[in-house]
Amino acid sequence: MSEIRTPRLVLRRWQDDDLVPLSEIQADPVVMRWIGDGKPRSLEQTAEDIEAWEEEWDDEGFGIFAVELLGSGELIGAVGLYAPDSQPEVAGEVAIGWRLAPVFWGQGYASEAAHAALEFALQDRGISRVVALCRIGDTASANVLRKLDMHAEGATEDPVLGYDLRIFGIDLTQFQG
Template sequence: MTEIRTPRLLLRRWTEQDLAPMAEINADPDVMRWIRDGSVLDPEQTAAAIERWEHEWDDEGFGLFAVELLASGELAGFTGLSIPWFLPEVLPAVEIGWRLGRQFWGQGYASEAAHAALEFALEDRGLDRVVSIARAGNDASENVMRKLGMELDREITHPEYGHRLTVHAIDLTQYH
């Protein structure tokens, strides 16, 4: 089983016990306002998402990690790697993403987890380039991207929802 420890976090595969806390995160309109059309997800949609994330691990050898706080064992959300199928114009690509519960914002957890996932992508999985995609105006996510050393690659329009997206990227030669 793939696990990564950082000073404060455990990045690990998903368990049944993660469904309720992740469903709570996905039900928060403040968390979800930057994702897809901004709609919250119900527990069934969250369960289906976790199942898809686990299948991506099996199919691709990478995926979205559950992010657990080492100090308390709480599920903070996720970070990790996925293929952004929804955005064909950036393919082939692997995206790094994250989603944390509101109570975990502003404490550096997203940057800490994403840095570990980026290192996993470039060093462990041998990827030579990683992108990150955010809805334009999502300053918090774009700040994490900059902390990772990513640079703006392009701005495009979401093919389904029509809002502007920023695509940041980093390749192995830029990673330090």
């Protein structure tokens, strides 16, 4: 699988040219507010992220996609699948997540890319269930999860950082492709 095309986007594996634009996205405190420890990430940390995502692709057959605009090829963010093993309630499952540059917020790109990644997981990779961890207060991500028909299944606390999370989930029988 080299790429997934949607009406406006291309989801693909990472390339060397993606490091600087993704680093600029991840250096934005507004983008990173709800992700991980909430701190912007450096160029070196972004390189480590891409390397880890590519290793997950090689090891698991899924991972985080680079997301670019179909027409221009501009990198707008990252969307895809990961193993949320640090969260005990969903350890061993597959989770979905995303981050886009703010200039692309509010245009349906996150929902479009996340839907394609979810379809890839459930229909192409045979993953029977996908979860999402959403920090309490992150209403934009919660709205995307609702658009994906993912259902809130409970709440928990991040074991390392201590913030409250809501767990969402969907399985193949619930997915509307």
